[in-house]
Amino acid sequence: MTAPGAPRLARDLASLTALLEREGWAERPVAVLDLDALDANATDLERRAGGTGRAAGTALRIASKSLRVRALLDRVLARPGWAGILAYTLPEALWLVEHGARDVVVAYPTAERGALRRLAASPEALAAITLMVDETAHLDLILDATADLRPRPSGARIRLALELDVSYAPVPGVRFGALRSPLRSAAQARALAEQITARPDLQLVGMMAYEGHVAGVTDAARTPYGAAVRTMKRLAIPDIAARRAEAVAAVSEIVPLEFVNGGGTGSVSSTAAESAVTEIAAGSGLIGPGLFDRYRDFSPQPALHLGVSVVRRPAPQVATLLGGGWVASGVPGLDRLPTIDHPIGLAFAPQEAAGEVQTPVVGPAAEHLRVGDTVWLRHAKAGEPAEHVTHYVLVAGDAIVGTAPTYRGEGAAFL
Known part of the structure; x- marks a missing residue:
C-alpha cells in the first residue's frame, strides 16, 4: 500500500518504454502524458x-x-x-x-x-x-x-x-x-x-x-x-x-x-x-x-513522464543521459531537480547534477543500463516541461492514443 504523502506510480514505466518501442516512438527526449x-x-x-x-x-x-x-x-x-x-x-x-x-x-x-x-x-x-x-x-x-x-x-x-x-x-x-x-x-x-x-x-x-x-x-x-x-x-x-x-x-x-x-x-x-x-x-x-510528492492529505498520481536516452557509460555504475537538466524555477535547491522515477536505484552525480546537454546518473542500477536505454524523469513543476517540447504523447490504458501540441508546439511563448 502507498504510504500517505507518497506518489502513486500507477503507470509501469518499463512497460511504457516497451509500448513506445512497439509503436515506433524512438524520439528522445519524449514527454508522455498519462x-x-x-x-x-x-x-x-x-x-x-x-x-x-x-x-x-x-x-x-x-x-x-x-x-x-x-x-x-x-x-x-x-x-x-x-x-x-x-x-x-x-x-x-x-x-x-x-x-x-x-x-x-x-x-x-x-x-x-x-x-x-x-x-x-x-x-x-x-x-x-x-x-x-x-x-x-x-x-x-x-x-x-x-x-x-x-x-x-x-x-x-x-x-x-x-x-x-x-x-x-x-x-x-x-x-x-x-x-x-x-x-x-x-x-x-x-x-x-x-x-x-x-x-x-x-x-x-x-x-x-x-x-x-x-x-x-x-x-x-x-x-x-x-x-x-x-x-x-x-x-x-x-x-x-x-x-x-x-x-x-x-x-x-x-x-x-x-x-x-x-x-x-x-x-x-x-x-x-x-x-x-x-x-x-x-x-x-x-x-x-516532483514537488507534490510529499503532502500529508493527498497524493496525486504522476501523469507526466519524461523519457531521456542513455548515450554513454563512462565508468562502472555510471550512465550518462542526453539532456535531462530541466531544472525548476524557484529557490535553487535539490528539490528543483527532476525526480528519477525509473529505473529505481539511480541518483544524480553530485559534481554535475542535471545538465542541459548531459546528465550523469550513478548507482547500482546504472550498471545495468546500456546505450540507447530510456531513463524516466519527472519534472519538479507541472507546466515547465511544456516549454521544452513541442508535443506530449498521450497514453491511456495500454495504448498510445495520440499527441497533443504544447503551447510551444503551437508556436506560442508567453514568458
Missing part, C-alpha cells in the same frame, strides 16, 4: 473541493500554467465541477480566447501595453478576460494604454479582479507566503475597490487571494521541519479564512463580486470550507510533479 492518471487526479481534486458542509462543492478553475497544452485544458474543462481558466499572462489569455476560451482570469498584473490595446479593441476579449490589479498604478497604466480606444465596443468596460495578500505574519518580522499583493487588509481592499468604481471604463468583478504557504508547501515529512510546517498551516488556515471573509464583505459593500478565487492544489479541502470563496484554482495536482 490520461488515466490525469483523469484520476481530476476526480480527486473534485472530491476534495466538496469541502465541509457544502453539498454542491466549490467550482474549480484550472491554472493553465500547470498544463500549457490546450487539448488538456479542454479535456479538464469538459468535466463537471470545472469552470474557467486562470491564465498567467494577458497575451496568453488573448490567445486562448482566440481559440474559444470564454472565461479567463489573468492571475498576475500586466504592464504589456500592446496586449492591453488588443484587449480593449476586442468585444470578445473584453467579455471573456478579467485582469488582476492590486494598486492604483495598475489602473492608471490600463487606462493610459487604452486611452485612444474609448468608448469601448458596445460600451464594454475592462473587467478587473483585485488580489488580497493572505500571507501569514504571526509576529513582526516573521512572514510565510509569497511576495505578491500589497493589499493585506479589508480596508485596503475596499479603498482600491472605490478607486476602481470611480473610473467608469473599469469594472470590478472579482477577488483573488492565494494561500501559497498552505497550497504550495509540502508537509508530510516526519522531521522537525515537517512538524513546523504542519503547525504553521494549522495556525494560518483560520487566519486566511477570517481575513478573506472580512475583505470580501468590505468590497461587496462597494460592488457585488462575480467570483472570489482562492486556494491551490495543496489547499483545496481547507479553501472549499470557506463560505466566502466561490472557486478554487488548481493545476499542479492534475500532473503530480
Whole structure:
C-alpha cells in the first residue's frame, strides 16, 4: 500500500518504454502524458473541493500554467465541477480566447501595453478576460494604454479582479507566503475597490487571494521541519479564512463580486470550507510533479513522464543521459531537480547534477543500463516541461492514443 504523502506510480514505466518501442516512438527526449492518471487526479481534486458542509462543492478553475497544452485544458474543462481558466499572462489569455476560451482570469498584473490595446479593441476579449490589479498604478497604466480606444465596443468596460495578500505574519518580522499583493487588509481592499468604481471604463468583478504557504508547501515529512510546517498551516488556515471573509464583505459593500478565487492544489479541502470563496484554482495536482510528492492529505498520481536516452557509460555504475537538466524555477535547491522515477536505484552525480546537454546518473542500477536505454524523469513543476517540447504523447490504458501540441508546439511563448 502507498504510504500517505507518497506518489502513486500507477503507470509501469518499463512497460511504457516497451509500448513506445512497439509503436515506433524512438524520439528522445519524449514527454508522455498519462490520461488515466490525469483523469484520476481530476476526480480527486473534485472530491476534495466538496469541502465541509457544502453539498454542491466549490467550482474549480484550472491554472493553465500547470498544463500549457490546450487539448488538456479542454479535456479538464469538459468535466463537471470545472469552470474557467486562470491564465498567467494577458497575451496568453488573448490567445486562448482566440481559440474559444470564454472565461479567463489573468492571475498576475500586466504592464504589456500592446496586449492591453488588443484587449480593449476586442468585444470578445473584453467579455471573456478579467485582469488582476492590486494598486492604483495598475489602473492608471490600463487606462493610459487604452486611452485612444474609448468608448469601448458596445460600451464594454475592462473587467478587473483585485488580489488580497493572505500571507501569514504571526509576529513582526516573521512572514510565510509569497511576495505578491500589497493589499493585506479589508480596508485596503475596499479603498482600491472605490478607486476602481470611480473610473467608469473599469469594472470590478472579482477577488483573488492565494494561500501559497498552505497550497504550495509540502508537509508530510516526519522531521522537525515537517512538524513546523504542519503547525504553521494549522495556525494560518483560520487566519486566511477570517481575513478573506472580512475583505470580501468590505468590497461587496462597494460592488457585488462575480467570483472570489482562492486556494491551490495543496489547499483545496481547507479553501472549499470557506463560505466566502466561490472557486478554487488548481493545476499542479492534475500532473503530480516532483514537488507534490510529499503532502500529508493527498497524493496525486504522476501523469507526466519524461523519457531521456542513455548515450554513454563512462565508468562502472555510471550512465550518462542526453539532456535531462530541466531544472525548476524557484529557490535553487535539490528539490528543483527532476525526480528519477525509473529505473529505481539511480541518483544524480553530485559534481554535475542535471545538465542541459548531459546528465550523469550513478548507482547500482546504472550498471545495468546500456546505450540507447530510456531513463524516466519527472519534472519538479507541472507546466515547465511544456516549454521544452513541442508535443506530449498521450497514453491511456495500454495504448498510445495520440499527441497533443504544447503551447510551444503551437508556436506560442508567453514568458
